Amino acid sequence: MDDIKILLDEIILNNEIIYGVISNLRKKGEDGFTKVTMKPVLIKDDVKLQFTYEYKTKVIHKNLELNESIKEIGRLLDEEFKQGIIFTKKADYQILISKKGKVNILKKKPTKEDLDLSHNRKKSYIIQEGEPVDFLVRLGVMTEKGKVVAKKYDKFRQINRFLEMVADVIPKMSSENTLNIIDFGCGKSYLTFALYYYLVNILNLDINIIGLDLKEDVILFCNQVANDLNYNKLKFIHGDIRDYEGIDKVDMVVTLHACDTATDAALVKAINWGAETVLSVPCCQHEFYNKIENEILEPMLSHGIIKEKLSSLVTDSLRANILEILGYNVQLLEFIDMEHTPKNILIRATRTNDKNKEEAIDKYRKFKEFWNLKDLYIEKELKENLDKYI
Template sequence: MSQPLPEALAAVRAHLLDPDLLVRAVAGGRRRGSQPRWRRVELRYVDLKAGRHLQVTAYDETQAHTANHAVGDEAREAVDALLEEPFGNWHVETTTQSHQLRVTKKLEAVLHTSDRAAPVEADRGHDRGKDRLLPADDPVFRVLGLTDAQGRIKPSRQSKYRQVEEFLRLLAATLDDALEKGHLRRPTEDDPLRIVDLGCGNAYLTFAAQRYLGAVRGLPVVVTGVDVKEQSREHNSRVAEELGVQAEFVVGTIGGVELDPAPEVVLALHACDTATDEALAQAVRWGAQVVLAAPCCHHDVAAQLRAAPTPAPYALLTRHGILRERLADTLTDGLRAALLRIEGYRVDVVQFVESQHTPRNTMLRAVRTGAPDRAGSVRAEYDELVTSWAVRPRLAELLDAGRG
């Protein structure tokens, strides 16, 4: 139920100015017709030699800017200045509750508050390198074998930990945006958000998503992992039991799995070659509102490029094998993005994680808006591209088969 915006912001202000209870707060998005100075801001209290301070980290398009404000007048001035910015949403975590404020198109506020299952302790340290969405000593990393007995990330698992962290940041930003703009319903305890991880393997990201969204954010979620191996189902079910989380794992192919009710969020991370296409086609068939897919390998279009004559004047791009393979990667994901746009999704192709951590670092991020390609411009560009290069994407075949 909506309420006057000043009233809701006053409630948020009280939490932001509580140096004992505030764990972390994040503001982002924008209100209709306005643009805040910062893309995103994060707030937390830290203990310095001079006493407790409110630490504000503000992000523009290129970098982060951090400032510390003494508790009292300085902190109040900093908070009031941020509350005047036209952010579209605020997420505030305290030691006992989670608060989510969304500004509607009518410039009213929808404020949702949920209680934590158990109180948490705020980290007031100021010398850590980066505020992690899931700290290294979280139980999920111990159970998955990423940390040692002291809760430290093992040297050989640093890249996996970084991958999980960056995935969670993308997932959080995408869900916040979809919730803010009404493209995704707000979950309740009686009707939790349904998330599926297609080709989940050992389910590192499945468990991390469940842990972050459920335990940290306080969002009611239920996760399902799908993999072709019975061994994966047995292993992941044991992990879920040890962690005490609500997660189900089923054996099946990406293209053949049936889930009822259908999931609203589909994850497909590093599914090889056309398995990514099968995951995207399943997401479309289910009408999933949010899709995050990190492709792995692009053999199908690469083989088609080798078999077909190169259109003029692009022979230089396919003469050398390494360039042809890179072109196949770009062409495949560009065509996938176009097909999803034709199906009513808003699509971004973003960097998943820095290349030094994994070379498979491209992610397709899609949110179903339902906006049709009225002018047919996306379809026209897509048709021209596949005709020029004489390729037939696997995703197009799967989507056509689903309509047949």
Template sequence: MEELMKILELHLDENMLQAVVSGAKKSDIPSKIKIRPVINKEILKFQTTISDGKKELHKNIEKREIKEQLQSWMATDYKQLQLDTIAYAITVLVSKKGKLTIKKKRWDKPKEAAPLQHNRKKKYVLPEGVPVPFLVDLGVMTPEGKIVNSKYDKFRQINRFLEFVEDILPQLKRSGEITIIDFGCGKSYLTFAMYYYLKILQGMDIHMIGLDLKEDVIDKCNELAGNYGYDKLEFYMGDIASYEGVDQVDMVVTLHACDTATDYALAKAVKWGADVILSVPCCQHELNGQIHNDILEPVLKYGLIKERMAALLTDAFRAGRLEEEGYNVQILEFIDMEHTPKNILIRAVKSGVPKKVKNLAECMELVGARPTINKLLNAKEEA
């Protein structure tokens, strides 16, 4: 290990980009450990990041300690260390017999050094420090563009949602007007954010409609849209199930539509042939009163467990039915669990190729589930 210690002594400095320890020799240790240099109170340290599958654990340690730790990891627990600096890519391999091999290759072109701040500022779709009118009026930003401390989670949520929107831009047509409907828009943080991002920042021709049942909220949102000159952003009071204001929609968004209201929104999106569906379901009560299975009784007898299983099954069945209607579907984490329990986002992009999801109907039958999405889409097909 003497050669390894020389490498570490030489390259563990501010010119290091990152190091990754991998190839765990045991099943009860982390599969991968990441290391990067940071400046903490004007002292160069090395931050280790270890994931336990649920959360990441960070620890800042000094050079002497990280050298000893890396030597220990490579001697007993791991097979590979990849150490990248601005000048070199260094690979350390450990064979089954403990033989050490070190490969050091100079980059064709030197890399740019990484920022060393302890907490690096995240790059947001809507950056901090740039005033956005609707965020100021909604109390998320100050007029100078500073994020209000109590609204920082909301600011993160808005940007996280816009990252999902950014991902699906290639699926939206680039010529002609794009119609987007937001069912259950509420105070419309995300509705305004989508319009601002797509219309103002991306320059797309969009017509966006927000729908909600609260008259005072709709009046306020229309007032704000008028103040900003958002002439193609409209808000109406109405119910998801009965809304018939348009004949064709390119994108349907439904955020925290309660219980089966999500199903009606998804069914509407399928009926319109929407190219993109973004849905964050809420309050999935329906299946909680339906699901039963004798074999699962030891699990389902606990109310909290049954409630969570019912919610997960509800969204899985929704995703499966959308696949059968010709959509490529992903279930994604919207925001961290500590901010809200409503953290699943269903993202569906139209492929135009319906496919039978193996055992989906049998799975519903197994647990006694009769989800509304099934009834609505079956009725559409029969019609």
């Protein structure tokens, strides 16, 4: 197998590979994958190889670093398959392995055009178009051939944007034990299924995900989909965020478009659990609309449409400030383009346990005074946590 290793080192480490197929199983089984394909992908300016393992009823993707890719191809050819073909910029290489393990490498003229990853936006996606993904097909985002349905392309982009934000925080989380994740107000659960697929099928993490929603028909539908896809550690429960007490330890809390103070209720739960990560896209922040007052800003506050937008920004700013006081590093990020929805701010918070942030506490007091804010829902719910600081 040394000849294969030498060839792979040359074409993969020099970024010459365009596409690859490994096939012809040594032993045909009932449950294993029957073919593996590889192609380069650009993820956050880093070239990796995406492996697609094709089973009879599903496909699984893995994005591997180049050195890991070389090891994986070598393993597949050594243990699983008898044939591989790799298309490169300079030549096509066919690898044949006899029953006795003899390796024969045939070199032919190149037949595929080179890929310019820097100008192909879809190559930066964690989930890519062109290969069917089970949950996306089941939810109507993709066809069975892996093509994104035209009307669902915004949803496809939203899913990938969300996974990019998850990818940034996963390395900071403890993954030695099972990660417990809750999605409050999960709705039809496109992003919940995406989160499960990414963490389990791509990152191979041990996780437990619960989706919670007030709509019983949605919960029934989502549980059926999870069952159909064999997403065994994903379940959906009918219930209210404020009343949920079904678990003692949660590592990540997700809340997307939970209306008004439902977002605050989810943040309160996350803080009380000591969750390592919070991902929240607020929606319909009404609480502050009739509470913010500032004589100097009256020209803005006297117009309903301006006041509504301003109250939303003030609400999210205060939420971020509270999270900082209680030991979180907080970022407010653009979730998706403003042209698709005005509800496009995502609060991403990661726990640092630094609860001595005098600057954050000072900003919070001045901020409330500036806007004349009193009797806040989140402040009352977190009274025991905040009393020692403010």
